Amino acid sequence: MRMWRVFVILIMLFAIVNAQAQTYYEPAAGDVYTPSGLQKGVRTATDIGLIVLPVTAVTAVLIQKDWKGLVQGLEVAGATVATTFLLKGLVRERRPDGSDMHAFPSGHTSFSFASAAFLQRRYGWKFGAPAYAVAAFVGWGRVYSKRHHIWDVVAGGAIGAGFAYLFTTPFAKKHNLSVSPVSNGNSIGIYASMEF
Numbered sequence: 001m002r003m004w005r006v007f008v009i010l011i012m013l014f015a016i017v018n019a020q021a022q023t024y025y026e027p028a029a030g031d032v033y034t035p036s037g038l039q040k041g042v043r044t045a046t047d048i049g050l051i052v053l054p055v056t057a058v059t060a061v062l063i064q065k066d067w068k069g070l071v072q073g074l075e076v077a078g079a080t081v082a083t084t085f086l087l088k089g090l091v092r093e094r095r096p097d098g099s100d101m102h103a104f105p106s107g108h109t110s111f112s113f114a115s116a117a118f119l120q121r122r123y124g125w126k127f128g129a130p131a132y133a134v135a136a137f138v139g140w141g142r143v144y145s146k147r148h149h150i151w152d153v154v155a156g157g158a159i160g161a162g163f164a165y166l167f168t169t170p171f172a173k174k175h176n177l178s179v180s181p182v183s184n185g186n187s188i189g190i191y192a193s194m195e196f
Contacts, residue, residue: 033097039145046141049134050108053115056131060123064171069122072168079163080114084156097146106148106156112138114160121168135160 035043054077061069084107093104112135120128139153148156 042141043145046138049138057115075167084110104152106152109139109153109156110160113157117161117164
């Protein structure tokens with residue numbers, strides 16, 4: 001696993017250097033698409049989703065005092081950020097709205113799916129299902145608001161979820177979590193146990 005950390009750090013450094021070395025694309029006045037009011041609203045909602053999912057993941061880690069999960073989450077985030085920005089710098093695909101040359105892959109989508117897959121993989125579908133729903137909305141919203149093509153979003157989602165599945169181990173297995181129903185004949189309840 002240490003090899004992956006070195007790999008992630010090298011990619012991050014390359015991405016930072018590459019981003020600094022790129023020239024800024026200045027679109028001509030007629031080249032930029034003017035979004036509708038609804039598209040602007042959806043774009044803002046995707047920006048909010050981009051923030052909500054990682055904050056939720058960090059909150060879950062802190063509530064559980066899951067320090068191994070914190071390290072895994074940082075590895076997922078580092079690999080996702082590095083790969084996304086590296087590809088944006090290398091591919092330089094023009095956005096559908098014409099605003100710049102950083103369409104591929106979708107960063108919003110890769111970061112959202114990395115957070116959603118981390119939550120699902122580490123803490124189960126109780127956290128994962130709503131997180132995936134938000135991530136899917138973010139991906140759809142990026143296409144709808146003309147910030148990305150569908151392939152940008154698919155690639156971003158695959159990058160984020162792929163790194164989450166690569167670096168994240170389930171919390172319940174490590175802590176021998178078990179949940180089961182119980183009854184004494186007069187009442188019912190739920191029994192849960194976990195090793196620390």
